[in-house]
Amino acid sequence: xxxVPNYDPAAVEAKxxxxxxxxxxxxxxxxxxxxxFYNLMMFPYPSAEGLHVGNMFAFTGADIYGRxxxxxxxxxxxxxxxxxxxxxxxxxxxxxxxHPGKLIPQNIETFRRQLRRFGGMFDWRHELSTTDPRxxxxxxxxxxxxxxxxxxxxxKAAVNWCPKDMSVVANEQVINGYxxxxxxxxxxxxxxxxxxxxxxxxxxxxxxxxxxxDWSDSTRALQRNWIGRSEGAELVFETPAGLKITVxxxxxxxxxxxxxxxxxxxxxxxxxxxxxxxxxxxxxxxRDAQRMxxxxxxxxxxxxxxxxxxxxxxxNPATGEAIPxxxxxxxxxxxxxxxxxxxxxxxxxxxxxxxxFGLPIREVVRTGEPLPSVSEDGALVNSGPFDxxxxxxxxxxxxxxxxxxxxxxxxxQYRLHDWCISRQRFWGPPIPIIHCDHCGPVGVPExxxxxxxxxxxxxxxxxxxxxxxARHKEWYFVxxxxxxxxxxxxxxxxxxxxxxxxxxxxYPSTEFDDRPWDPTRTxxxxxxxxxxxxxxxxxxHLLYSRFITMVLQELGHVAFxxxxxxxxxxxxxxxxxxxxxxxxxxxxxxxAYIQKWGADTFRMYLMFLGPFHEGGxxxxxxxxxxxxxxxxxxxxxxxxxxxxxxxxxxLPAGVERKLHQTIKKVTADTESLDYNTAIAAMMEYLNLVRxxxxxxxxxxxxxxxxxxxxAPHLAEELWSVLGHGQSIFCERxxxxxxxxxxxxxxxxxxxxxxKVRGRVSVNRGASEAEVLARAMQDESVKKFVNGNPVRKxxxxxxxxxxxxx
RNA sequence: GCCGGGGUGGCGAAAUCGGUAGACGCAAGGGACUUAAAAUCCCUUGGGGGGCAACCCCCGUGCAGGUUCGAGUCCUGCCCUCGGCACCA
Numbered sequence: 067x068x069x070v071p072n073y074d075p076a077a078v079e080a081k082x083x084x085x086x087x088x089x090x091x092x093x094x095x096x097x098x099x100x101x102x103f104y105n106l107m108m109f110p111y112p113s114a115e116g117l118h119v120g121n122m123f124a125f126t127g128a129d130i131y132g133r134x135x136x137x138x139x140x141x142x143x144x145x146x147x148x149x150x151x152x153x154x155x156x157x158x159x160x161x162x163x164x165h166p167g168k169l170i171p172q173n174i175e176t177f178r179r180q181l182r183r184f185g186g187m188f189d190w191r192h193e194l195s196t197t198d199p200r201x202x203x204x205x206x207x208x209x210x211x212x213x214x215x216x217x218x219x220x221x222k223a224a225v226n227w228c229p230k231d232m233s234v235v236a237n238e239q240v241i242n243g244y245x246x247x248x249x250x251x252x253x254x255x256x257x258x259x260x261x262x263x264x265x266x267x268x269x270x271x272x273x274x275x276x277x278x279x280d281w282s283d284s285t286r287a288l289q290r291n292w293i294g295r296s297e298g299a300e301l302v303f304e305t306p307a308g309l310k311i312t313v314x315x316x317x318x319x320x321x322x323x324x325x326x327x328x329x330x331x332x333x334x335x336x337x338x339x340x341x342x343x344x345x346x347x348x349x350x351x352x353r354d355a356q357r358m359x360x361x362x363x364x365x366x367x368x369x370x371x372x373x374x375x376x377x378x379x380x381x382n383p384a385t386g387e388a389i390p391x392x393x394x395x396x397x398x399x400x401x402x403x404x405x406x407x408x409x410x411x412x413x414x415x416x417x418x419x420x421x422x423f424g425l426p427i428r429e430v431v432r433t434g435e436p437l438p439s440v441s442e443d444g445a446l447v448n449s450g451p452f453d454x455x456x457x458x459x460x461x462x463x464x465x466x467x468x469x470x471x472x473x474x475x476x477x478x479q480y481r482l483h484d485w486c487i488s489r490q491r492f493w494g495p496p497i498p499i500i501h502c503d504h505c506g507p508v509g510v511p512e513x514x515x516x517x518x519x520x521x522x523x524x525x526x527x528x529x530x531x532x533x534x535x536a537r538h539k540e541w542y543f544v545x546x547x548x549x550x551x552x553x554x555x556x557x558x559x560x561x562x563x564x565x566x567x568x569x570x571x572x573y574p575s576t577e578f579d580d581r582p583w584d585p586t587r588t589x590x591x592x593x594x595x596x597x598x599x600x601x602x603x604x605x606x607h608l609l610y611s612r613f614i615t616m617v618l619q620e621l622g623h624v625a626f627x628x629x630x631x632x633x634x635x636x637x638x639x640x641x642x643x644x645x646x647x648x649x650x651x652x653x654x655x656x657x658a659y660i661q662k663w664g665a666d667t668f669r670m671y672l673m674f675l676g677p678f679h680e681g682g683x684x685x686x687x688x689x690x691x692x693x694x695x696x697x698x699x700x701x702x703x704x705x706x707x708x709x710x711x712x713x714x715x716x717l718p719a720g721v722e723r724k725l726h727q728t729i730k731k732v733t734a735d736t737e738s739l740d741y742n743t744a745i746a747a748m749m750e751y752l753n754l755v756r757x758x759x760x761x762x763x764x765x766x767x768x769x770x771x772x773x774x775x776x777a778p779h780l781a782e783e784l785w786s787v788l789g790h791g792q793s794i795f796c797e798r799x800x801x802x803x804x805x806x807x808x809x810x811x812x813x814x815x816x817x818x819x820x821k822v823r824g825r826v827s828v829n830r831g832a833s834e835a836e837v838l839a840r841a842m843q844d845e846s847v848k849k850f851v852n853g854n855p856v857r858k859x860x861x862x863x864x865x866x867x868x869x870x871x
Numbered sequence: 872g873c874c875g876g877g878g879u880g881g882c883g884a885a886a887u888c889g890g891u892a893g894a895c896g897c898a899a900g901g902g903a904c905u906u907a908a909a910a911u912c913c914c915u916u917g918g919g920g921g922g923c924a925a926c927c928c929c930c931g932u933g934c935a936g937g938u939u940c941g942a943g944u945c946c947u948g949c950c951c952u953c954g955g956c957a958c959c960a
Binding site for chain 1: 872873874875876877882883884885887890891894895896897898911927939940941953954955956958959960
């Protein structure tokens with residue numbers, strides 16, 4: 067009996083991690099790569115609690131893919147970094163009373179240790195942190211490029227103000243009216259001067275490209291929803307005084323049923339349209355609407371409709387009749403034109419409003435459903451010359467006829483808003499602008515970048531809406547770069563999502579300080595070959611990154627317009643049926659598991675939990691199964707190594723066939739990220755090898771190669787135990803022979819009337835007649851046929867024969 | 872309300888094109904080894920019923936229908952659940 071040493075993961079893993087670092091095995095030659103493969107995963111925000119199981123799950127899944135590609139003959143660049151700016155970090159720093167500038171490096175150190183410990187194939191030479199002035203210099207540079215191109219602009223806007231953060235937050239960071247980071251804090255409406263990026267100009271392109279991007283369907287659907295394209299028309303309603311009110315509608319076919327109009331309370335025409343006797347009521351209503359927070363303003367719920375009649379009328383362009391103009395907070399200034407034509411018969415909201423205020427309701431599309439009917443399946447009524455026309459046809463016809471009178475324009479609307487990037491906070495890259503009384507906002511000259519974030523002790527935000535940086539006078543006052551007069555620095559910092567909107571461009575070029583990204587490196591490595599990440603960033607990070615890349619492409623800074631041609635979304639790891647979060651107290655930290663079981667076992671266990679793209683509930687009950695599997699691999703490999711070199715017996719036919727089937731399945735499943743079934747296939751193979759008492763190199767070596775992406779340390783160790791001098795990751799993924807993968811004999815199931823009654827063993831490719839003849843000899847089949855004539859037979863070669871009697 | 876996932880044993884899950892439902896793993900029960908335990912190995916394990924036995928029969932993939940020789944898989948109508956959006960005109 068051979069003496070097999072104990073499998074001690076801690077020792078094995080330390081040994082190989084040390085060797086990878088020493089020999090720079092995970093650092094491809096970025097200038098002369100062989101089949102470059104840029105394997106990207108979403109870089110973490112370095113929280114104080116450290117890497118949690120959700121991060122590990124995502125990184126492991128991406129790392130397996132990278133290692134698989136490397137074994138398949140690619141030079142794989144797998145970088146990692148830290149998304150360390152932002153309100154998250156700053157809030158935590160505030161809560162513990164430590165400066166974020168001190169805290170973040172500590173957190174990053176913890177993350178580095180954890181990332182090394184789990185065995186990621188990272189190229190640490192190219193690590194980056196968004197808080198590094200060498201990085202955010204270029205974040206600011208990007209802002210300036212957008213500013214110069216007119217795509218970054220200031221506007222006074224109703225913005226989301228979080229009283230806890232004491233800052234503006236983006237629409238995307240508001241969840242049902244509550245702050246993303248403070249689920250118990252309602253976001254308020256404030257009017258402030260803000261910096262915006264004109265992402266809405268790119269709505270159509272961002273939407274269109276989704277058709278060809280090789281992305282998870284779920285992610286594309288989320289982005290499509292978010293962009294929210296709707297086709298319709300702008301219609302003009304004129305007042306007797308000649309004022310034109312433009313509305314947007316997706317249902318121009320219902321214009322004959324527009325019995326009143328509603329403007330948003332903030333609409334510019336409210337003043338001129340208000341009749342004297344209504345002025346008091348109107349101003350009172352407008353005041354109330356403005357005081358209201360965004361939530362109660364926007365959430366429909368049980369809230370009944372409110373509104374005030376302006377006392378004036380406009381002409382319905384289709385019917386010519388005068389209809390009353392109202393204001394109501396159910397019409398939003400941010401969408402469309404901030405004004406609507408109300409068609410109570412065919413819109414739920416208008417119906418509710420009309421019912422409440424006794425306004426006329428006129429049916430114009432007969433659908434056979436009770437009012438309000440919103441279906442477009444119907445024919446027009448009460449619509450003059452269009453009566454009887456199907457609703458879908460009528461829309462374009464009506465628009466065309468009104469267009470002739472200059473009262474309509476076909477129009478496409480998007481739900482996507484411009485990206486508000488201002489943050490009245492401290493922990494972010496200062497927006498590189500100098501305000502001058504003569505010149506207005508002037509960009510900081512590129513030679514003066516970065517505008518460094520000063521290390522001020524007093525970084526707390528206050529409720530004034532002005533950034534803490536404004537209190538730092540020697541930083542705040544600066545000469546205008548254009549006229550030389552006294553100017554003031556912009557004190558807002560930019561949104562964290564700007565930091566992460568371009569980090570993938572920086573990774574290959576981190577060593578260059580005189581350019582954001584090197585053209586040659588970028589040409590070699592970008593766009594990103596494979597990006598794997600979570601759908602929680604489907605509409606934030608991924609949309610912004612696409613937008614920034616598109617702009618950079620237009621401005622000639624990169625040669626492609628889409629940064630991530632291939633993206634795969636992984637699932638979410640939850641705990642006890644709920645998202646892991648600190649507030650719930652259900653965050654699982656991987657360290658203890660790795661210490662107890664080893665990184666390889668833990669990696670594989672996470673992948674074995676369920677389908678990678680679905681995620682799942684974290685429990686640790688099954689982890690022993692993986693460990694037992696690796697123990698068996700360990701033992702078998704040592705036994706194989708102990709066999710004398712001459713003992714090169716071939717594989718038994720059954721084992722050889724199973725091996726080729728296994729290689730085929732593991733190859734396909736790893737490529738499609740179906741890691742759970744790939745692992746199951748390797749287990750099946752190992753079970754057979756053991757059952758057959760085989761312990762030869764031919765049996766174990768291909769298994770080690772397949773296992774290497776999943777359990778890299780163990781695979782390296784056993785590879786060297788088997789006498790190989792170089793890293794297993796310098797080897798090639800095993801090939802399979804299709805002919806060897808198929809069995810010579812197959813078992814064909816025999817059904818009688820659709821029920822399995824027997825099975826016969828025949829040569830692969832046997833004819834129907836042959837199988838039938840064999841089947842009719844089967845006792846059980848005979849019994850169920852019971853002498854009845856066979857009316858029909860269905861034969862699926864090598865699988866099933868069904869006899870209908 | 873709208874747009875996506877999902878619903879299969881005690882549990883996590885498999886099932887390529889409509890062709891043997893439950894692979895793989897956990898847990899559980901029994902056995903071997905052991906002074907004992909752990910570890911390891913072997914056997915059993917969807918539910919119900921029959922047989923001394925090799926085995927045999929019936930039922931079974933959220934619910935109700937349908938298409939088909941044959942449905943977890945396709946169609947129609949529901950229910951539940953998770954995620955996203957939501958007074959977006």
